[in-house]
Amino acid sequence: DVKVTQSSRYLVKRTGEKVFLECVQDMDHENMFWYRQDPGLGLRLIYFSYDVKMKEKGDIPEGYSVSREKKERFSLILESASTNQTSMYLCASSLPGLNIQYFGAGTRLSVL
């Protein structure tokens, strides 16, 4: 079974803090994705990566950056957290050419 692991289930941070959300997948998938889920808005793509050190902006990249130094790990970085970044963050991975994405359990981030 594909396993996508997000390092934290719940995080509480202060406005202005730098926040790291970590995601690891164990199936050697090339593609990895970061989404946020908000009520009434569904899942919105923040960033994705199709290879080590490669990254592309998604639909809502403002205020976020990403890092992919190793194939299995994809990190989402909030350089200076703001209250409007309070959300559920979901990481996913997939193989190239295949459309099924496998998701982690999510990290619920609260920025106070």
Add this chain to the structure above:
Amino acid sequence: DQQVKQNSPSLSVQEGRISILNCDYTNSMFDYFLWYKKYPAEGPTFLISISSIKDKNEDGRFTVFLNKSAKHLSLHIVPSQPGDSAVYFCAATPNAGGTSYGKLTFGQGTILTVHP
């Protein structure tokens, strides 16, 4: 611009009856569609998919129908069970070309509640 829309935020169904979840899309480049199910405190899990070359795909109790001319798809669950209570997301992607990197565009989700 919401390219994939699920216009019903919630649906309530009696156990044993049919659940029908609907999804509309606007981007004519989309040619592969997926349904995901999400329980609270868990990530979405893949349920069923359909390519634009088909108009129906069935997997057990779950059937997805695609109407390309109307840019509409629906998920039918028959019979519905209390364990089906979850949030259902439809998603779409332009499958061909290899440059989409498997990017999915998701709808807003529909909360399904199946009552015993």
